[in-house]
Amino acid sequence: xxxxxxxxxxxxxxxxxxxxxxxxxxxxxxxxxxxxxxxxxxxxxxxxxxxxxxxxxxxxxxxxxxxxxxxxxxxxxxxxxxxxxxxxxxxxxxxxxxxxxxxxxxxxxxxxxxxxxxxxxxxxxxxxxxxxxxxxxxxxxxxxxxxxxxxxxxxxxxxxxxxxxxxxxxxxxxxxxxxxxxxxxxxxxxxxxxxxxxxxxxxxxxxxxxxxxxxxxxxxxxxxxxxxxxxxxxxxxxxxxxxxxxxxxxxxxxxxxxx
Numbered sequence: 001x002x003x004x005x006x007x008x009x010x011x012x013x014x015x016x017x018x019x020x021x022x023x024x025x026x027x028x029x030x031x032x033x034x035x036x037x038x039x040x041x042x043x044x045x046x047x048x049x050x051x052x053x054x055x056x057x058x059x060x061x062x063x064x065x066x067x068x069x070x071x072x073x074x075x076x077x078x079x080x081x082x083x084x085x086x087x088x089x090x091x092x093x094x095x096x097x098x099x100x101x102x103x104x105x106x107x108x109x110x111x112x113x114x115x116x117x118x119x120x121x122x123x124x125x126x127x128x129x130x131x132x133x134x135x136x137x138x139x140x141x142x143x144x145x146x147x148x149x150x151x152x153x154x155x156x157x158x159x160x161x162x163x164x165x166x167x168x169x170x171x172x173x174x175x176x177x178x179x180x181x182x183x184x185x186x187x188x189x190x191x192x193x194x195x196x197x198x199x200x201x202x203x204x205x206x207x208x209x210x211x212x213x214x215x216x217x218x219x220x221x222x223x224x225x226x227x228x229x230x231x232x233x234x235x236x237x238x239x240x241x242x243x244x245x246x247x248x249x250x251x252x253x254x255x256x257x258x259x
Contacts, residue, residue, distance in 0.1 A: 003226050004256045008071060010043035011244040012189065012237035022242035035065055041248065043071045045109065045189075045235040050075045053088060053095055060098040071106040072099055073139065073187075073233065080133075081112050084125055089132040100136065106185075106233070107137030109164065114174065118146035130161055139164050139187050142175040156182040163187065167218065169195035179225045186225050186232040190218075190247070207240040210247045212254070219251070219258045 014037040020028055024036055037044065046062070048054070062072070077092050079085045099105035110129065116122055130138055140156065141164035142148075156163050163182040167190040168174050181187075192198065192208035199205075210218075226232045234251060236244035 003223065006226055006229065006232045007234060007252070007255050008043045008231055009234045009248050009252045010041040010045060010236075011037075011239065011248050012045040012075075012235050013047040013239055014044055015048070016239055016242070018240070019242040019245060023245040034062065037245075038066050038070055040245075042067070042069060043073070043106070043233065043235075045073045045075065045237075047075045049092075049095075050078050050111075053077055053092055056095060056098065059096060063098040063102045063104055066104060070104055072104055073106050073109050073235070074099070075109045075111060076133070080129065081110055081116075086129060086132050089129075093133060093135055096136070105136065107139055107162070108133060109139050109141065111141040111164070112143060114143035116142070117144045118149075118152070130159060137185075138162065139185075141166055141189060145173055145175055148175055148177050153180065153182060164189055166191060167193070169193050169198050171195050171198060174198075179222045181225050181229050184230040186222070186229040188218075188222065188232075188234045189237055190235070191237045203240055206238045207243070208238045209243040210236075210238070210251075212250065215247065215251050215254055216258050219254060 015030060015033050020026065024033055028036065074096055077088060079088050080092065096105055096108070110133075126140070139162035142152075143166070153163065160183055162185045163180065164187045165177055165179060166175060167188065168176075169192060170176075190210065192206055193210075193214070194208045197204040197207060222232070234248070236248045236251070238244045238247065
C-alpha cells in the first residue's frame, strides 16, 4: 500500500452554519450537510458526542447515510474526560452500536483537558477509563506537557491505545511530541498555530488556516511514521469559517505531490 493510500483525512465536526456558502452549498439545510460532507471526505471526527450522548437513531442515520468505506472517530463525552465520571461509559459505548455493527467505527477519541496533568491520581483514572471502554478501539489526546514522556508512550503501546499527536501553538505548557504512533494507527489532529488566540474563546482559538508550506512540512515530517503504520488519520479542528475543510482538501491533494 502506498503512503497516499494509508492517509484518511477529514475534519473535527461537520455541522457548522459558518461553512454554508464557504464549503457547503448556499442555503443548504442542516440535515443535508452530512451527505455533502461525505461526498468530499471519507472520514469524520464526530464531536457533538462530546456535549451529549447521542441517540441510537442519530448514530444509525450516520451509519445509513455514509458510504460503505466511510470511517468515524467519535469524541468521548465530556462527562467522562472532563468531569471524571465513568458512570455513563456503558451507555456511551452502547449508543455507538450502529457504527460498530456497520464496521464504520474506527474508535473513540478520549481528549483530556489541559488541566489533566500526569499525576498519580490521573494515571489511575486514565487506566480505569481505558478499561471501562476497552470494548472499542481507543485513542487518547493529552493537552498538558507532563504526559510527553517515554513512560506514557510505553504504557499506550502496551495497552494498544493510539496516541493522538496534536498540532498546536508553541506554548510550553501544551503537549508537544514529534510524529509518533503507539499502535498500527497514526493519528494527527491539527488545531492552530496561533499562540495569541489559544486562550481566547473557542471561536478564536480555532480561527487559523494552515498555509500550503505548513501542510507540506507536516506531510514530510510524518513520512517515516506513515511508512510504519497501517492507517494514518488526519483531522483538522480549525473549523472557524470552514478553514478545516479547505485545509483538509488541500492536504489530501498534497499527499501525492510531496516527496
